[in-house]
Amino acid sequence: MISRQELKKLASHTLTDAYFVSLYLNVDPKNNPKDDWLLHFKNLSKTTPANLPAAERQQVNPDIERIEKYLYDRPSETKRGLALISCAARNFWWVYHSMVTFRNDMVIKREPYIKPLMQQIDIYQRYLIVVISGEQVRLFIAGMGMMEPVFYVTRPEVSFDRTRDGNTGDMGELRAQRKKETSERMMFKGAAAAIADIVQSEQIKRILLGGSEGARGRFKDVLPTQITVRVAGEFTVAGNAAEKEILARAIPEMRKVEEQFEKRALEELFHKISIGGGGVVGLSDVLTALQQGNIRKMYIISNATQPGMVCKRCGALTPPREHSCPYCDGEMQKAPYIFDHIIQKGIDQGVRIDMIENAPELVKAGCIGALLRY
Numbered sequence: 021m022i023s024r025q026e027l028k029k030l031a032s033h034t035l036t037d038a039y040f041v042s043l044y045l046n047v048d049p050k051n052n053p054k055d056d057w058l059l060h061f062k063n064l065s066k067t068t069p070a071n072l073p074a075a076e077r078q079q080v081n082p083d084i085e086r087i088e089k090y091l092y093d094r095p096s097e098t099k100r101g102l103a104l105i106s107c108a109a110r111n112f113w114w115v116y117h118s119m120v121t122f123r124n125d126m127v128i129k130r131e132p133y134i135k136p137l138m139q140q141i142d143i144y145q146r147y148l149i150v151v152i153s154g155e156q157v158r159l160f161i162a163g164m165g166m167m168e169p170v171f172y173v174t175r176p177e178v179s180f181d182r183t184r185d186g187n188t189g190d191m192g193e194l195r196a197q198r199k200k201e202t203s204e205r206m207m208f209k210g211a212a213a214a215i216a217d218i219v220q221s222e223q224i225k226r227i228l229l230g231g232s233e234g235a236r237g238r239f240k241d242v243l244p245t246q247i248t249v250r251v252a253g254e255f256t257v258a259g260n261a262a263e264k265e266i267l268a269r270a271i272p273e274m275r276k277v278e279e280q281f282e283k284r285a286l287e288e289l290f291h292k293i294s295i296g297g298g299g300v301v302g303l304s305d306v307l308t309a310l311q312q313g314n315i316r317k318m319y320i321i322s323n324a325t326q327p328g329m330v331c332k333r334c335g336a337l338t339p340p341r342e343h344s345c346p347y348c349d350g351e352m353q354k355a356p357y358i359f360d361h362i363i364q365k366g367i368d369q370g371v372r373i374d375m376i377e378n379a380p381e382l383v384k385a386g387c388i389g390a391l392l393r394y
């Protein structure tokens with residue numbers, strides 16, 4: 021699970037004398053029955069450099085070559101989406117495997133092209149997972165079936181002067197206990213500050229607390245309200261559990277929370293439609309509203325695909341049609357994955373987009389719906 025901070029850092033590299041080759045591929049086996057993505061890469065590697073000034077095209081040859089070698093070796097970590105940024109001239113190489121597909125694209129610029137990654141982060145709900153024990157607090161960002169550590173803090177060492185405290189009986193024990201409590205509180209406060217920072221910089225709306233019930237309870241005592249309001253769920257796990265186990269426990273909890281949010285959101289959408297305004301469902305009506313710039317929020321079934329058309333001249337999107345563009349009479353081009361184009365256009369218009377996992381009613385209505393601005 022990549023972070024916004026990491027992406028911003030990545031994008032801050034700018035060169036004056038060399039290029040970054042940024043490649044995005046849909047490597048989902050479902051869409052690539054015969055490793056078609058290799059072919060997509062081949063095509064992109066011919067067409068994209070052709071846009072560079074003739075004298076500079078050769079500069080990216082080493083990048084194309086090493087990307088090709090990497091892809092033809094069939095990287096074993098491949099999931100559904102692959103992002104790759106290369107600048108051979110600076111010996112720069114960055115790969116990201118995503119549980120979510122990308123639209124096939126190659127961009128060659130003086131800086132890394134990160135827009136598809138940023139969009140992925142913004143569209144898919146991410147969680148801050150906090151695993152608490154008396155000894156340490158660990159923070160992870162999770163979403164899209166993946167999880168990555170972002171921060172941890174351990175309890176400060178309790179200095180226990182045995183000569184002063186005396187190693188004799190209850191008083192020493194009690195003092196040691198108090199010191200331990202104080203240092204735990206310090207650690208919790210440090211973690212709370214880190215959570216506030218991360219929630220802000222990563223724009224994360226939902227937090228899950230993991231750990232023993234006791235540790236979670238003590239931790240909640242030190243959390244400020246602006247953080248507690250984001251706690252969407254809790255789960256029990258050992259404080260020192262392996263990441264794999266934490267993720268396995270967190271996933272059902274995230275799913276439960278998402279289902280509740282989705283259910284409420286869709287109730288609102290279908291209620292608006294039933295009272296005759298404020299919402300639309302189905303490809304055709306959503307596309308009309310999108311063309312009018314009238315969508316406030318969009319809901320899309322996350323694994324749905326539908327074909328559509330894109331106007332070559334004005335970029336308008338329509339359901340499959342035989343005729344020229346209804347808006348400018350331009351020539352229409354088939355778009356096998358029209359939802360990708362809808363998401364892109366929605367993002368460009370500042371539309372909030374929610375990918376929905378499980379909603380039979382929305383599937384029946386065409387896998388897409390939208391709340392309108394006016």
Ligand SMILES: [Zn+2]
Binds near residue numbers: 331335345348
């Ligand atoms: Zn048009």
